[in-house]
Amino acid sequence: MKRPLLRQTSEVNKRGRPLYQLEDDFRIEFQIDGGFIAFLVPYGFRTDFASIPRVFWVIFPPTGLYDAPSVVHDFLYRRRSKVSRSFADACFRELMRLYGVPSWQRSVIYCAVRAFGWMAYKK
Numbered sequence: 001m002k003r004p005l006l007r008q009t010s011e012v013n014k015r016g017r018p019l020y021q022l023e024d025d026f027r028i029e030f031q032i033d034g035g036f037i038a039f040l041v042p043y044g045f046r047t048d049f050a051s052i053p054r055v056f057w058v059i060f061p062p063t064g065l066y067d068a069p070s071v072v073h074d075f076l077y078r079r080r081s082k083v084s085r086s087f088a089d090a091c092f093r094e095l096m097r098l099y100g101v102p103s104w105q106r107s108v109i110y111c112a113v114r115a116f117g118w119m120a121y122k123k
Contacts, residue, residue, distance in 0.1 A: 001097050002028065004071050009046065020044045023108035025027055028072060032094045047074045050109070051120060060109065072112075077121050085121045089113050115118065 004026040011019045026041040049070045052060045069092050076088035093110045101109070 001068065002026075002104070003068055004041070006047070006071075008105065012028060013048045015048075015051075015096070017048045019048055021046050022071070026068075026071060028068070030094060030098055032090060037091065039075065041071060043057050045071070047071050049074075052109075052112075060105065065099050065101045066105075068099055069101070070106045077117070080121055085117065088121075089117060 006020040007023050009021050013019055022041060022043055024047045025043050026045075027038070028041075029036065029038040031037070046077040047070065048064055050060070050064075065077050072095055073088055073092040074088045076083045076091060079086070080088075089110065089114050092113060093106060096106045096109065097103075
């Protein structure tokens, strides 16, 4: 699967984590629930990857096999007027599977996103 081309910016998010910017458009296509999905995350889009609390970084670092799924998930959350939270989370889970994230990690990360993602989605 294709990986996004990103560079670290000099900016940080409100938790002090660095932000990364897409250096090129990132187009991703995949199937979910029998339907074909295609997204274009535009050049310049900024992300902090997975918003995992620092206490869990030993087990779940903020970057890893879930980098590309995290970029798409962040993009979808920022388009909340056009995409439901449950759809964004389902895409995230499927993309983690496609990018080879082990099933136990996918399950834990997905459950955390479903339990706590509403805070980021509402902002």
